[in-house]
Amino acid sequence: MQQELVDKIKNNPKYHELVSKRSRFAWILSIIVLVIYYAFIMVIAFSPQTLAMKISEASVITIGIPIGILIIISAFMLTGIYVWRANGEFDNLTKQIKEGLK
Amino acid sequence: MSRNFILWGAFATLFAATGVFAGGVLEGTIEKQPLNIAAIVMFLLFVAGTLGITYWAAQRTKTAKDFYTAGGGITGLQNGLAISGDYMSAASFLGISALVYKSGYDGLIYSIGFLVGWPVILFLIAERLRNLGKYTFADVASYRLAQTPIRTLSAFGALATVILYLIAQMVGAGQLIQLLFGLPYWMAVVIVGILMILYVTFGGMLATTWVQIIKAVLLLSGATFIALGALYYFDFSFEKMFTEAIKISDGGEAIMSPGGLVNNWFDAISLGIALMFGTAGLPHILMRFFTVADAKEARKSVFYATGFIGYFYILTFIIGFGAIVLISKNPEYTLDGALLGGNNMAALHLSHAVGGNIFLGFISAVAFATILAVVSGLTLAGASAVSHDLYANVFKRGQVNEAQEMKISKIATVVLGIIAITLGIAFEKQNIAFMVGLAFAIAASANFPVLFLSMYWSKLTTAGAFIGGFLGLTTAIVLVIIGPTVWVAILGNAEPIFGSKYPALISVTVAFVGIWFFSIIDNSQRAQKDRAAFEAQDVRCQTGIGAEGAVMH
Numbered sequence: 001m002q003q004e005l006v007d008k009i010k011n012n013p014k015y016h017e018l019v020s021k022r023s024r025f026a027w028i029l030s031i032i033v034l035v036i037y038y039a040f041i042m043v044i045a046f047s048p049q050t051l052a053m054k055i056s057e058a059s060v061i062t063i064g065i066p067i068g069i070l071i072i073i074s075a076f077m078l079t080g081i082y083v084w085r086a087n088g089e090f091d092n093l094t095k096q097i098k099e100g101l102k
Numbered sequence: 103m104s105r106n107f108i109l110w111g112a113f114a115t116l117f118a119a120t121g122v123f124a125g126g127v128l129e130g131t132i133e134k135q136p137l138n139i140a141a142i143v144m145f146l147l148f149v150a151g152t153l154g155i156t157y158w159a160a161q162r163t164k165t166a167k168d169f170y171t172a173g174g175g176i177t178g179l180q181n182g183l184a185i186s187g188d189y190m191s192a193a194s195f196l197g198i199s200a201l202v203y204k205s206g207y208d209g210l211i212y213s214i215g216f217l218v219g220w221p222v223i224l225f226l227i228a229e230r231l232r233n234l235g236k237y238t239f240a241d242v243a244s245y246r247l248a249q250t251p252i253r254t255l256s257a258f259g260a261l262a263t264v265i266l267y268l269i270a271q272m273v274g275a276g277q278l279i280q281l282l283f284g285l286p287y288w289m290a291v292v293i294v295g296i297l298m299i300l301y302v303t304f305g306g307m308l309a310t311t312w313v314q315i316i317k318a319v320l321l322l323s324g325a326t327f328i329a330l331g332a333l334y335y336f337d338f339s340f341e342k343m344f345t346e347a348i349k350i351s352d353g354g355e356a357i358m359s360p361g362g363l364v365n366n367w368f369d370a371i372s373l374g375i376a377l378m379f380g381t382a383g384l385p386h387i388l389m390r391f392f393t394v395a396d397a398k399e400a401r402k403s404v405f406y407a408t409g410f411i412g413y414f415y416i417l418t419f420i421i422g423f424g425a426i427v428l429i430s431k432n433p434e435y436t437l438d439g440a441l442l443g444g445n446n447m448a449a450l451h452l453s454h455a456v457g458g459n460i461f462l463g464f465i466s467a468v469a470f471a472t473i474l475a476v477v478s479g480l481t482l483a484g485a486s487a488v489s490h491d492l493y494a495n496v497f498k499r500g501q502v503n504e505a506q507e508m509k510i511s512k513i514a515t516v517v518l519g520i521i522a523i524t525l526g527i528a529f530e531k532q533n534i535a536f537m538v539g540l541a542f543a544i545a546a547s548a549n550f551p552v553l554f555l556s557m558y559w560s561k562l563t564t565a566g567a568f569i570g571g572f573l574g575l576t577t578a579i580v581l582v583i584i585g586p587t588v589w590v591a592i593l594g595n596a597e598p599i600f601g602s603k604y605p606a607l608i609s610v611t612v613a614f615v616g617i618w619f620f621s622i623i624d625n626s627q628r629a630q631k632d633r634a635a636f637e638a639q640d641v642r643c644q645t646g647i648g649a650e651g652a653v654m655h
Binding site: 019026030034064068069082098 | 224225374378398405416
């Protein structure tokens with residue numbers, strides 16, 4: 001990419017908006033995933049009996065099972081949230097930056 | 103078994119005659135099984151279909167771009183299915199169901215570890231990779247760095263990962279097929295090797311992608327059917343399923359909570375890092391991001407893939423528990439309390455229990471197809487590392503025409519296929535449990551840190567990336583060798599020198615610290631050039647301006 005083009009894009013305030021909004025969003029979501037996963041793993045390593053609690057008196061199901069399933073579902077939901085915002089808002093910004101070059 | 107007939111009534115009657123010849127996997131000895139005709143017929147149908155696709159794909163594979171990336175015209179949904187196909191290997195289908203069957207809840211912990219890498223790949227890597235890359239992840243890693251050292255390192259990281267993974271798949275294929283189809287081990291390995299060479303050399307990425315998609319759809323629908331069939335026995339009540347599982351299982355209530363899979367913090371974190379960063383460093387997975395048109399489709403691919411993979415893991419959990427109740431004490435599937443053919447057969451026995459011989463044949467054929475699809479993806483990634491990275495960019499320094507590069511990639515495919523067949527046969531009786539772990543450790547410690555920092559860290563230099571990546575690679579290999587899986591289990595020593603099976607926490611740290619340290623002390627001319635080039639790379643990375651587009655077919 002030519003330096004001239006790079007400068008032109010970097011001088012566009014929309015570019016900075018895109019970069020800062022998207023990296024903030026991406027890092028926040030990544031941290032959420034990491035916190036959820038490592039919290040789960042640490043509970044297993046240090047206090048496995050916590051996950052062995054029953055969901056109710058009458059049930060044999062432990063809370064570990066719905067929690068595990070919820071982690072799987074939350075991973076899917078978080079990717080959905082990111083894709084929804086990136087394919088809408090972020091791609092619109094990118095489009096505007098590209099149009100600014102014409 | 104009466105419900106089985108309600109469910110399959112007409113179907114079973116229709117195929118009763120065939121069933122007699124199906125020679126189930128269930129009678130006879132634990133090792134080799136009699137020929138399973140239903141399975142073989144269904145597998146032949148799959149092979150005929152996929153070879154037809156390969157013929158169709160071959161007509162459309164004219165350029166290097168077609169060969170490596172299917173012309174970049176795969177949609178997000180198709181690529182998502184193909185990625186999930188790459189990820190749902192026979193090992194994860196049979197292995198995770200077996201783990202749930204054996205230890206209940208621990209299987210779920212394992213699945214979650216395999217899944218959580220995906221959101222992170224999406225947030226931090228997928229679109230940048232698409233915006234920067236062309237054919238291989240080394241394109242991205244070496245984008246602004248010196249080509250020769252970084253491509254060589256990345257290509258070797260890719261080849262090491264691919265070959266270890268291939269051997270593990272080939273040995274698994276041979277053993278599984280021997281068990282399911284009653285074919286001799288060597289014949290199974292040769293069949294897998296030859297079909298994979300045909301798909302990849304003639305059909306390139308387009309055929310590999312479609313083989314992967316078909317297999318993913320078959321596997322997802324097959325697993326759905328097994329899980330629904332099992333739930334049907336419990337009137338679709340999880341409470342009932344778990345209650346009966348606890349009653350029947352030797353583990354009792356222990357199967358409902360974490361057991362011994364992860365019991366210290368080091369292993370827990372280290373396994374998590376290996377699974378997460380390892381997934382983000384697998385060359386055949388990374389390569390899939392270049393098959394879509396743009397960042398938008400790349401993101402959609404991960405969204406769909408995460409959904410399919412997560413759904414699949416929930417199914418394996420149900421299948422494992424269903425198997426505890428329906429087959430673990432059923433004399434039809436067990437001998438002296440042990441499952442016929444070993445725990446890995448849990449999902450397959452359950453498919454027979456809920457759907458009879460024909461359905462068992464179908465699931466066996468799907469398991470075979472799964473192996474075939476995964477090895478094809480691996481071989482294509484390995485061949486690309488040889489032809490695009492080592493030959494075209496290192497050996498010929500980019501001065502190469504497409505026809506030559508294509509020729510080399512096809513030769514590389516055949517050579518890799520022959521290596522896979524040979525090693526697959528050589529390792530038949532060996533303990534290969536460490537291989538997939540080592541492949542993930544190398545991907546996490548050598549491929550991922552260089553790739554990640556090349557996109558994110560402006561001060562990265564060629565020397566830093568090369569030395570740090572190399573240190574990560576060697577640390578991973580050494581720690582696996584002196585750890586329990588090789589030092590004790592294979593070399594027969596009493597105590598491991600390194601106490602954990604999971605080296606990633608240390609080797610990934612070594613790689614990152616190494617890259618950081620040797621980059622900041624690097625003041626060479628090359629280093630200044632590397633740093634200066636970051637700005638332009640970052641703009642392309644963020645916007646996709648200047649990136650490779652799709653071609654129309």
